[in-house]
Amino acid sequence: xxxxxxxxxxxxxxxxxxxxxxxxxxxxxxxxxxxxxxxxxxxxxxxxxxxxxxxxxxxxxxxxxxxxxxxxxxxxxxxxxxxxxxxxxxxxxxxxxxxxxxxxxxxxxxxxxxxxxxxxxxxxxxxxxxxxxxxxxxxxxxxxxxxxxxxxxxxxxxxxxxxxxxxxxxxxxxxxxxxxxxxxxxxxxxxxxxxxxxxxxxxxxxxxxxxxxxxxxxxxxxxxxxxxxxxxxxxxxxxxxxxxxxxxxxxxxxxxxxxxxxxxxxxxxxx
Amino acid sequence: xxxxxxxxxxxxxxxxxxxxxxxxxxxxxxxxxxxxxxxxxxxxxxxxxxxxxxxxxxxxxxxxxxxxxxxxxxxxxxxxxxxxxxxxxxxxxxxxxxxxxxxxxxxxxxxxxxxxxxxxxxxxxxxxxxxxxxxxxxxxxxxxxxxxxxxxxxxxxxxxxxxxxxxxxxxxxxxxxxxxxxxxxxxxxxxxxxxxxxxxxxxxxxxxxxxxxxxx
Numbered sequence: 001x002x003x004x005x006x007x008x009x010x011x012x013x014x015x016x017x018x019x020x021x022x023x024x025x026x027x028x029x030x031x032x033x034x035x036x037x038x039x040x041x042x043x044x045x046x047x048x049x050x051x052x053x054x055x056x057x058x059x060x061x062x063x064x065x066x067x068x069x070x071x072x073x074x075x076x077x078x079x080x081x082x083x084x085x086x087x088x089x090x091x092x093x094x095x096x097x098x099x100x101x102x103x104x105x106x107x108x109x110x111x112x113x114x115x116x117x118x119x120x121x122x123x124x125x126x127x128x129x130x131x132x133x134x135x136x137x138x139x140x141x142x143x144x145x146x147x148x149x150x151x152x153x154x155x156x157x158x159x160x161x162x163x164x165x166x167x168x169x170x171x172x173x174x175x176x177x178x179x180x181x182x183x184x185x186x187x188x189x190x191x192x193x194x195x196x197x198x199x200x201x202x203x204x205x206x207x208x209x210x211x212x213x214x215x216x217x218x219x220x221x222x223x224x225x226x227x228x229x230x231x232x233x234x235x236x237x238x239x240x241x242x243x244x245x246x247x248x249x250x251x252x253x254x255x256x257x258x259x260x261x262x263x264x265x266x267x268x269x270x271x
Numbered sequence: 272x273x274x275x276x277x278x279x280x281x282x283x284x285x286x287x288x289x290x291x292x293x294x295x296x297x298x299x300x301x302x303x304x305x306x307x308x309x310x311x312x313x314x315x316x317x318x319x320x321x322x323x324x325x326x327x328x329x330x331x332x333x334x335x336x337x338x339x340x341x342x343x344x345x346x347x348x349x350x351x352x353x354x355x356x357x358x359x360x361x362x363x364x365x366x367x368x369x370x371x372x373x374x375x376x377x378x379x380x381x382x383x384x385x386x387x388x389x390x391x392x393x394x395x396x397x398x399x400x401x402x403x404x405x406x407x408x409x410x411x412x413x414x415x416x417x418x419x420x421x422x423x424x425x426x427x428x429x430x431x432x433x434x435x436x437x438x439x440x441x442x443x444x445x446x447x448x449x450x451x452x453x454x455x456x457x458x459x460x461x462x463x464x465x466x467x468x469x470x471x472x473x474x475x476x477x478x479x480x481x482x483x484x485x486x487x
Contacts, residue, residue, distance in 0.1 A: 055438070056451040063448045065285035096438045101346075108350040186435075189451045196454065216454050 039240040040085075043112055047086060051078045052097035052111035056187050058212040059267045060117045063096075070094050073267040074115045077134060080259060081115075081234075084250035099166030103127055106237055113236045113247070117206070119168045120233035129240060130233035131247040135264075137206035138226025139169050142195065142213060149202050151224025155180040162191045162200040169205045172228050188213070195220075206230050208268055215269070277456035278463060282449050286460075289445030290467050296359065296441065297428040300366035304427070305420075307367065308374025313404070315375060316382040326375070333372035339433055341365045346437040362434040362441075370427050377419045381412035421479035425472045442467060 043049050053074050054061035060072040079089040095111050102114045106128060119137075120130045141161075143149050155161060155177035163170035165184045174182055183200055185191040192213050195203045202223075203210070210222050236243045254260040315326045333341070342365040349356060356364060385408045393403040432443040446464045450457040 056448055058451060062451055065445070065449055065452070066279075066281035096440075098436075098438055100436065101438060104347050104350070108355060110355075187447060187451065189447070189454055189457065192454050193450075193457050213454070 040242040050093045052114045054116045055096040076263045078115045119230045128235040133231040135232040137208045137230040139228040140207040142203040142210045160200040162203045273455040274459045277459035289442040293441040303367040304370035307371035311375035312378025330372045381416035
């Protein structure tokens, strides 16, 4: 009795699942028609680049509640890319991504590229294609002035290090200081607030972002220099060599013309 | 702490924009899940062969999953099978699916609380099963369901803040962007956000109390 009921239920579930799939199969075919064109041609056809950027990261991509615009290093670089590829820096649309949502959104076709403080790593290269390095950061430590922690070697058992979820810095710190406790937060402000309220002894992420925090509160300082290389890259959907080439050539032109240094000096103060 | 900086006119407007989306998403989810919840709850209560069992399995599965997982599912997993939803639609779908299952149980509980003797009496006086449900059981059950349904709506409104993980620009999301400008904004912004949720939810509670006392 139970068996037959259970099989009825699975039958209905399977049926509805297959209906769902067949309904989607159709839309898949429709999209594959346009997918034959490469990503660069698609961008040129719609005459607009959709870029995934952070909305909550100071200096790189931060939405300004007053103007409604997103501002930062990543934003200015993206606008230069639009200028080079489509001839107009206004032919661009920004969509918000987080460290968790950026790769799925790229692969779904919601965005054409990711310019969002994304470190190039071997792991990520399996999922996306990266441009050349467009920003070279390095992981460092932020502590309150006068803290006994002077560098990586002071992160022993019992010290608490604060990091941000989904970032490479959390992975790196576990590797470099395996005995320390790592606490992960949703975003940089929350991690910094946790440091200020004494929930941890140090905060770790890329130095470029840490300088932005020192800028807000000078009671804090960076210690121990950088202990990793964090090369930021622009990510596109896998298998789009033409688009990667176009981005790389635009980046090279930016560097040659001095525009890149201008943008960098505008946002990244220290070093 | 920087109260004047944190609560500038622009920032308050930005928070209000976020809150508007919170209310919008919550309202649509409430309407949809109310309809679906009543339907599912009644189907499960009615003990129709197979159908009631299927509904029971569905409701129990969804009810015992964290909402966060359902939000991840609608945003990350559905596109894998070709269903692409905007972040707002994905959020509304996730909330509706989850809250429908919660409401279905409230509805079933309310229907069960109606004395079985009344059903037998109605049936023997010639009413059909559907008529009995509609005219005898439902009105009494709905009255008893009001308090738990309203508290479910209140938690739905608060649960919209979970959608911040898929970057839905609702109240919590906009609050995070404001305090990302300056770390000294965090506490004043939290206080204003708490007030916004409180005012709306407290109004809902008051409405619920009104409805209850009117029936008593």
